[in-house]
Amino acid sequence: MNLPDFGEPADQTLSLSEEAEIGARIEAQLYAAGLILEDQELTEYISSVGAELAAHGGVSPNGFRFFIIRDDSINAFALPGGYIGVHTGLLQASTNESELAGVLAHEEAHVTQRHIARQLQGSTGWNLATAALVVAAALAGATDPDLIQAALGVGLASIQQRQINHTRSHELEADRLGIRTLADAGYDPKGMATFFERLHQQTRLYGNQLPEILLTHPVSATRVSEALNRADDYDPVEHESSDQYRYMRARARVLASAPPSLEREFFRRSLEHDESDDEARYGLALIDLYSGDGDSALKHLNAITNPDQVNVQLAMAQAEHLAGQDEAAIARYANLERRYPNYQPVSLAYADTLIRTGASDEARRVLLDSSAYRRNAPDTFRLLALAARDSGREPEAHYQMAAYFRYRGNYRAAINQLHTGLQRPNLSDAERARLESRMLEYRRMAPDELKRAGSSG
Numbered sequence: 001m002n003l004p005d006f007g008e009p010a011d012q013t014l015s016l017s018e019e020a021e022i023g024a025r026i027e028a029q030l031y032a033a034g035l036i037l038e039d040q041e042l043t044e045y046i047s048s049v050g051a052e053l054a055a056h057g058g059v060s061p062n063g064f065r066f067f068i069i070r071d072d073s074i075n076a077f078a079l080p081g082g083y084i085g086v087h088t089g090l091l092q093a094s095t096n097e098s099e100l101a102g103v104l105a106h107e108e109a110h111v112t113q114r115h116i117a118r119q120l121q122g123s124t125g126w127n128l129a130t131a132a133l134v135v136a137a138a139l140a141g142a143t144d145p146d147l148i149q150a151a152l153g154v155g156l157a158s159i160q161q162r163q164i165n166h167t168r169s170h171e172l173e174a175d176r177l178g179i180r181t182l183a184d185a186g187y188d189p190k191g192m193a194t195f196f197e198r199l200h201q202q203t204r205l206y207g208n209q210l211p212e213i214l215l216t217h218p219v220s221a222t223r224v225s226e227a228l229n230r231a232d233d234y235d236p237v238e239h240e241s242s243d244q245y246r247y248m249r250a251r252a253r254v255l256a257s258a259p260p261s262l263e264r265e266f267f268r269r270s271l272e273h274d275e276s277d278d279e280a281r282y283g284l285a286l287i288d289l290y291s292g293d294g295d296s297a298l299k300h301l302n303a304i305t306n307p308d309q310v311n312v313q314l315a316m317a318q319a320e321h322l323a324g325q326d327e328a329a330i331a332r333y334a335n336l337e338r339r340y341p342n343y344q345p346v347s348l349a350y351a352d353t354l355i356r357t358g359a360s361d362e363a364r365r366v367l368l369d370s371s372a373y374r375r376n377a378p379d380t381f382r383l384l385a386l387a388a389r390d391s392g393r394e395p396e397a398h399y400q401m402a403a404y405f406r407y408r409g410n411y412r413a414a415i416n417q418l419h420t421g422l423q424r425p426n427l428s429d430a431e432r433a434r435l436e437s438r439m440l441e442y443r444r445m446a447p448d449e450l451k452r453a454g455s456s457g
Contacts, residue, residue, distance in 0.1 A: 014080065014117040023081030025447070027067060028409030030085070037070040037088060039255055040345040040379065041311060045248045046086050046104070049097075053105045057181040059112055070256050074199065076103050078110040080117065088256035091249050094195060097241035098182065102192025105178035105185075113177070115170045168223075175227050183234035191239075193227035200224055243278070247311045250283035260290045278304045285315055294322025310340055314349055326357050337366065344372040351383045360387040378407040395421050395431040402438060411446040415439065 014022070030036050043066065051061035064082045069075075072089040079085070084107045094100040110116075175192065183189040200221065250267070254260045264287050270280040281300045288297035297319035304312055313336055320329035333350035340346050347370035354363035364387045367373055372380045385400035398421030405414035418439040422432065 014114075016081075019080030019114070019117060021081070021447075023065075023079040023083035024409050026079050027065070027083050030067070030069070031408050032410065035069055035071070037068040037255055038379070039068065039251070040348050040377075041314070042068050042088075042091075042248055042251055042255070044343070044345055045244055049101055050084065050104050050108065053101060053108060053181050053185050056185040057105070057108060057112070057177070059108070064108060064111065068252075072256055076107050078107040078115075080111075080114075082111050084108070084111070088252040091252040092256075093199075094249070095198075096188075096191070096239075097245040098188035098191025098237075098239050099195035100191075100245065101185070101187045102178060102182055102195055105181040106174045106192055108181070109174035109177040110170065113170070113173055115174070118170070119167070171223065172226065175223070176230060179227065179230050179234070183231075183237065186237060186239060188237045188239045189231040189234040190228060190236075193224055193231055196227065197224045243306065243309050244311060246279040247282045247309070250279045251286060251311075254283055254286045254290070260287050263287060276305070278306075282312065282315070285319070289315060289318055289322065292322060294319040294324075298323065310336065310343060310346070314345060317353070318349065321353050321356070326353075329353055330357070330359075342371045344370070344375070344377055347372050348377070348379050348383065351387070355383065355386050355390060358390075360390040363387045364391075376407050378404050381407065394424055395427060395435060397421075398424075399435060399438060402442070406442055406445075411442055414442050415446070418442065 027036075046068065047064075047066045050064050050066050054063055055061045064084055066084050066086060069085050069087045071087045072092070073087055074089045074093045075087040076090050077085050084104070086104070090103060091100065094103075178192055179189050182191055253266070254263055257263045263283065267280040267283040267287070270277050271284070274280075281304050285297040285300035288294070288300065298316065301307060301312055301316050301319060307313070307316070313332065317329045317332040317336070320326070320332065330350075330353065333346070333353060336343075336346045337350055347366055351363040351366045351370075354360070354366065364384060367380050367384050367387070370380065381400045381404035385397045385404060388394070388396035388400060398417045402414040402417035402421075405411070405417060418435050421427075421435045422439070427435075
């Protein structure tokens with residue numbers, strides 16, 4: 001993609017490296033607030049759709065980092081540096097995969113066009129810390145009021161008047177680029193427009209309580225019409241939503257509910273209405289899994305039309321473990337690992353079950369050989385730490401937990417883990433050197449304010 005050259009003004013506001021640091025800081029804040037839904041299957045699915053869109057949009061498939069916000073509001077938001085948050089409510093509100101992909105393509109365009117940096121052009125008094133707080137308050141403040149208070153606390157009294165809402169020109173630019181990417185990636189180019197059109201038509205039902213996505217991405221009848229007309233410039237595409245899309249939509253509904261059993265009646269009614277509704281069967285199986293009923297989950301999963309689908313197979317392995325069928329579960333995981341060597345949720349779920357069944361050394365082998373380890377997935381290091389702990393290798397456990405916190409952006413907790421590891425008695429010279437080396441590395445990488453605080457660990 002030939003991106004517009006905006007020259008020095010945007011760079012003078014925020015450099016690309018500063019944008020990346022802002023995105024990382026806000027993601028860490030969201031983790032710390034418990035707002036990010038840490039589910040490997042959902043995150044992997046959204047990331048795979050995003051990577052496919054990026055590849056067809058002329059951007060590196062690894063140029064974005066997606067995370068899921070546990071929130072029923074219909075929203076998605078792009079942060080500087082390629083960080084994109086997707087609310088569980090957005091998945092639930094979409095009716096097909098092209099609509100979901102349309103929103104993701106739109107958010108990716110906001111990132112590639114550096115819209116936030118461009119909106120901050122001409123402002124004075126900005127530095128990296130205050131810019132991060134403003135962006136966090138504007139884009140994520142709806143689910144975390146503390147972020148707004150933090151922004152006010154550093155003297156940004158005009159934060160409520162200075163929301164980082166996208167301008168009309170930015171929205172149209174993101175629409176144009178997003179629709180082109182949708183078409184090139186094989187999705188229905190009208191997916192984005194039809195989703196926004198449906199939300200716009202429903203606004204009369206919301207009154208003053210508009211969906212979050214309409215607050216940060218203002219939609220008008222004219223904009224919808226322009227998007228539909230632009231989509232007509234491309235050949236029509238009938239994109240059939242994947243089974244994985246439907247299962248992940250059910251998964252988002254279950255995991256966003258507290259407790260998950262609250263959704264049982266919804267899926268039961270769906271199945272009564274349509275006996276072939278495998279999405280409902282999967283949703284009921286998930287509720288059983290989170291309720292600890294492996295036998296009932298297996299009944300629902302075995303009734304699915306294509307039980308060989310990877311997410312259904314993963315649920316079956318988890319159900320077998322819950323039902324006390326550990327040998328069958330381990331065999332199923334091993335088979336899935338051979339068939340899907342690059343699908344991170346398989347390796348992580350496999351290792352987790354191995355640890356739970358006392359096979360920590362085998363879990364360590366699975367993790368170190370996995371694509372999740374090569375991609376620095378945080379949960380890989382958490383599981384490596386558990387495996388090391390169960391094997392009596394405490395210094396290794398602290399080392400791996402430090403990596404887990406570091407890849408979640410929490411340098412303070414990472415350094416604390418290394419500090420605690422260095423206090424353990426009977427450390428070998430090699431263990432001490434390894435922990436000290438990592439401590440120095442993380443101190444160099446830590447945000448400036450943490451360095452100034454002089455954290456001892």
